[in-house]
Amino acid sequence: MATKEAILSKIQILITNKFDTPEEAFAFFDANSDGKLKKSEIVRLLKEAEINGFIRGLVGSKLIEGYDNSGDELIDWQEFKSAVDKIIVV
Incomplete structure (x- = not known):
């Protein structure tokens, strides 16, 4: 299984190279433009x-679990930014 560091590295590469x-x-990745990423949208990002x-x-669920501060099981922009800021530092 991929390590947390390897997964975060791949996400960082995607974000910095494609966007x-x-x-x-x-x-x-916010396919329905509601300002929040649901699990299926996060799984698309991971793909x-x-x-x-x-x-x-599993990784999508863990990302939501780790960064969903509001408890709505979605990742809003501030939560996404917090996650990205931690990834970029890694």
């Missing part, structure tokens, strides 16, 4: 980051 800003990445299909659902 000009984290805001652009968030908007791209784009070339995370193994077998673990995408």
Whole structure:
């Protein structure tokens, strides 16, 4: 199984190589433009980051669990930005 560091590295590479800003990445993956990423949208991000299909659902759940400060089981822009800021530092 991929390590947390390897997964975060792949997400960082995706965000920095494919998008000009984290805001652009968030908007791209926010398919319904509701200002929040649901699990299926996060799984799409993980697919784009070339995370193994077998673990995408688990990783998506763990990302929500780790960064959803509001408890709505969604990732809003501030929560996404907080996660990205931690990833970029890694």
